Amino acid sequence: MAEMAVIKTPAETALSVAFATAKGKLPGAAALRETAFKRFETAGLPHRRVEEWKYTDLRALMRDAKPLAPPPDAAAKARASNAGAAFAAVEGRRIVLVDGAFVPELSDLAGLEPGLTIRSMAHALATGDAAVATRLGQVVPTDNVAVALNTALMRDGVVIEVAPGAALARPLHLVFFNAGGAPAAVFTRSLAVIGKAARAMLIESHEGVAEADYQVNTALEIAVGDEAHVDHIKITGGGAGTLHVSSLMAAIGAHARFNEFLFTTAAAVVRNQLFVHFKGEETVAGIRGATLLNGKQHADTTLVADHVAGACISREVFKTVLDGESRGVFQGKIIVAPQAQKTDAKMSAHALLLSEEAEADSKPELEIFADDVQCGHGSTAGALDDDLLFYLKARGIPHKEAESLMIQAFVGEAVDGIEHAGLRDTLIDHVAAWLKTRE
């Protein structure tokens, strides 16, 4: 019997060519890259018949594969000189990556707090850095195809280490800037290792020139030590034409605090995948997000919160505002292992549809193997309440403004969970700016 021929899409073919051509020049980890690329070649680009990718058919959405971004030249770096400025109120330590490459001269590396190190992932890979090699791909192992592709083609990123007990005075602000000279593909991989009882706040802002036509595949692995307190906030903006695929692999120790927040307003297609492992007991985590879309934008948040250890509390709250013909996807799965007794996990996903053409898809799941747990999920999708709008309008508030108040209230439920006041206010301003575009 004839074997079924697997027909590759042009994008898949282009990726194979790109890997074959580039692999000799990519920094280090050759064997790891080969294995990862095989994984990708076997599976191909994920499509809608793959359950995890049901609503975000990457094979259909990726018509082509953009060429790998060249190292940023002086002009590209110049365009990035002001990157991250929208977050000035956060007063973070700015670390800049342009087209996926770490740019020390644009980064604020002076006077690092004791116990903090920041270095280039490319350098760590090229030199076979043992600390990185043992962690890479191991923080939360996954056979996810987007992660495999990232592993195969990763070029740079940052490696951040915070020593046990160290408390960072300022947030670390990683700015990923797409300089947009020509269509390009960017593969960044970063690693953050936060030691026992350390305190760190990590902000990622993905930005770029408006006309950037990019394919971004970015991944971050975070290992959070016992008793550590880590906030990670990722803001996806910039480049209206961009396809942005992002993976977070976070492993959290015992008695820790972990706050994750995803804020998404831009890019044509966004896939944010989160793989969070609760590895130690009595950790408290908040995993939240707000997504605001219009036009033909498509954003997918796919979360797997895996309670391996017991007695952890996790709260997942996702809010999606959909205008125009946009589509918002939420897939959230909470897994509670047999030994993870006393887990308390509650997940909610709410979508607000501002137009008839917008679409919300939600797939919350619980996979519970322990018997003494408190878990639940809720999911809604609907339009703004006309009676509430009328109440506001009857007080003199014009229609659009009344809608804005209600949208802010809707999103606020998630945004208010951000502990850092400067960042919270900045994101509230971002929401206001998004609302302005509707007026």
Add this chain to the structure above:
Amino acid sequence: MALLEIKNLHVSVDGKKILNGLNLTVEKGQVAAIMGPNGSGKSTLAHVLAGKDDYEITEGSVLFEGEDLLSLSPDERAAKGVFLAFQYPLEIPGVATMMFLRTALNAQRKKRGQEELSAPDFNRRVFDAAAKLGIERDMLRRGVNVGFSGGEKKRNEVLQMALLEPKLAVLDETDSGLDIDALKIVSDGVNRLRSPERSFVVITHYQRLLDYIVPDVVHVLSKGRIVRTGGKELALELEAKGYAQYQEEMA
């Protein structure tokens, strides 16, 4: 010129006729009470005046200061000075009361070509008005009406009225759900606002309210039209005899 002039108003909802040739005139500075059986169309009238769009107006006209009210959006009507105290005030989680009040007041001022109020000026006004109505500051920090008791919601309506200083205030059963003390506080709040420049339409089921807010005129609304108009003694008569005679007249 009358402040409000409603002529032959016909209104239906989902094909059901509710107002049926209603005529009503409210003079400037007048306090008009409207009484009538459940389901007679009192709240419908109030909503139509405020501009709720679930209603189909099939016939008739409403003039406010001589201008066609029905062609204006709800926020435009509010800016012109029309205020409705809702029979069932809604809760708006996530919209802080202070923010709501400031947005409303400034939106109205802007539309009238007035300057926005400064934050201290605004806060002072709110706190003064709230204190008079026995509304605690903690309540102002919450979402609009969120977690308020029925009576507190009604007081909050009167607070909004006091701040927005309308020309015409329609109070839709603002007395229902109020205890004796709150009824007094709310009535005092309304009476403080009485002026030759401001008119009220007070919808109520209870004569008792009209002991506190003494009306210039009492209208009886039954089956979608005003069937009788009289002085304040008409309220006493209704209290004694009920609406039976009007409903039969209509049948």
